[in-house]
Amino acid sequence: MTISFSNALGIHEQALEVRVQRAEILANNLANADTPGFKARDVDFKAILGDQMSAQGIGGALKMDTTNGKHLPHGADGGAEALLYRTPSQPSVDGNTVDTQQETAEFMKNTLQYQSSFQFLNGRFKSLTSAIRGE
Amino acid sequence: MSLGQIFDIAGSGMAAQSIRLNTTASNIANADSASSSEGDVYKARKPVFSAVRQDAFRMALGGDLMDELPDSKGVAVKGIIESDAPMDMRYQPDHPMADDKGFVMYPNVNIVEEMADMMSASRSFQTNVDVMDAAKTMMQRILTLGQ
Numbered sequence: 001m002t003i004s005f006s007n008a009l010g011i012h013e014q015a016l017e018v019r020v021q022r023a024e025i026l027a028n029n030l031a032n033a034d035t036p037g038f039k040a041r042d043v044d045f046k047a048i049l050g051d052q053m054s055a056q057g058i059g060g061a062l063k064m065d066t067t068n069g070k071h072l073p074h075g076a077d078g079g080a081e082a083l084l085y086r087t088p089s090q091p092s093v094d095g096n097t098v099d100t101q102q103e104t105a106e107f108m109k110n111t112l113q114y115q116s117s118f119q120f121l122n123g124r125f126k127s128l129t130s131a132i133r134g135e
Numbered sequence: 136m137s138l139g140q141i142f143d144i145a146g147s148g149m150a151a152q153s154i155r156l157n158t159t160a161s162n163i164a165n166a167d168s169a170s171s172s173e174g175d176v177y178k179a180r181k182p183v184f185s186a187v188r189q190d191a192f193r194m195a196l197g198g199d200l201m202d203e204l205p206d207s208k209g210v211a212v213k214g215i216i217e218s219d220a221p222m223d224m225r226y227q228p229d230h231p232m233a234d235d236k237g238f239v240m241y242p243n244v245n246i247v248e249e250m251a252d253m254m255s256a257s258r259s260f261q262t263n264v265d266v267m268d269a270a271k272t273m274m275q276r277i278l279t280l281g282q
Contacts, residue, residue, distance in 0.1 A: 020138055023273065027141045027266045028186075031148030031210045033259050034155070035184040038207075100262060111269050118276050125281040 008128055012121040014052045018045060019114040025083070026107040029098050036094035040086040040103065047082045138277070140208065141270035147187065147209030148263035154212050155182050155256040159249050166244040171232045177242040179218040179249075187211045218243055 006013070022043055032038040088097035158180045170176035186207035220243040228237035 020273070023270065024137055024140050024144065027144045027270070028207060028209065030262050030266055031144050031151075032184070032186050032207070033148075033262065034152075034255065035186050035210055038186050100259075104262060104265070107266065107269065111273060114273055115276065118280070122280055129281070 005128075009121060009124050011049070011053065012117050012124065014049055015117040016114065016121060018043075018048050018052065019110055019117055021048070022110050023107065023114065026103055026110060029086075029103045030100065030107065032096075033098045033100050033103070034096070036096055038096050038098060040088070040098045041083055042086050042106070044082050044084060051082065138270055138274050142267060144209040145263045145267040145270065147211065149260055149267075151182070151184055151210045151212050152256045152260040152263065154215075155184075156253065156260070158182055158215060159253045159256065162242075162244045162249050163246065163253075165242055166246055166249075168242060169230065169232045170240045171234050173222055173240055176222055176240040177244075178222075179220070179242060179244045180215050181218060182215050183213040184210055185213045220245075 022045065025041055025043060029040045029042075086097060086099075086102075089099060089102070091097060162179050165177040168177045187209045188207055222243050223241035224238050225241060226237055227233055227239045230239045232239050
């Protein structure tokens with residue numbers, strides 16, 4: 001019987017990774033808050049996490065089979081379609097759709113969710129450590 | 136983990152906003168710099184912001200699936216343009232810079248606009264600092280993993 005790290009760590013490792021990517025996207029939105037014509041982006045967290053998990057064979061996300069070389073992978077090279085444009089609530093004259101307040105709020109939320117993911121992951125590591133020590 | 140990217144992104148935002156603040160300072164300082172001809176007079180300067188495109192870059196790299204997610208990374212100042220708004224001509228025959236008709240040219244700097252720009256720039260700068268601070272906290276958190 002072997003200890004599988006990916007089984008032990010569960011979803012949290014991927015979740016943490018996706019949180020970091022989302023933080024990057026939101027930071028980019030905030031940096032471009034004054035760029036004319038810039039369109040705010042955000043990710044569909046659920047879709048991206050599902051992609052990552054099915055890519056690593058974890059979880060129950062159903063994957064479509066490609067039985068022919070000409071089939072397009074489902075969901076697939078994926079990330080790109082998970083990256084969406086935000087619907088502006090107050091569009092500005094210069095075509096910029098970044099709403100600083102909204103982005104800041106999302107960024108803050110994302111940071112907190114990152115911290116909870118981190119906490120869970122850390123807990124898993126701690127239980128692994130105590131299992132190895134056998135205390 | 137690409138938390139390091141956030142530092143670059145927020146850093147580029149801070150740099151761009153400080154350039155904007157710099158042009159604002161220059162405009163306000165020169166708001167009353169008189170001149171006798173249209174060619175010599177100071178013209179209001181404005182930075183042009185643009186998102187850093189990295190499509191070509193990431194196409195070339197091929198890259199990891201997740202690394203290629205964001206469309207752009209940070210903001211860049213494309214250049215600084217001089218405003219082509221009409222100059223402020225004032226009739227001041229006693230002024231040493233007055234032309235033969237008694238007019239003096241003043242810069243096309245709109246102080247109200249500049250003040251609004253200044254406030255916007257300093258707010259945006261602050262936002263970028265906050266983002267960088269959050270990224271720093273997240274990174275420090277990661278270092279304590281498993282402890």
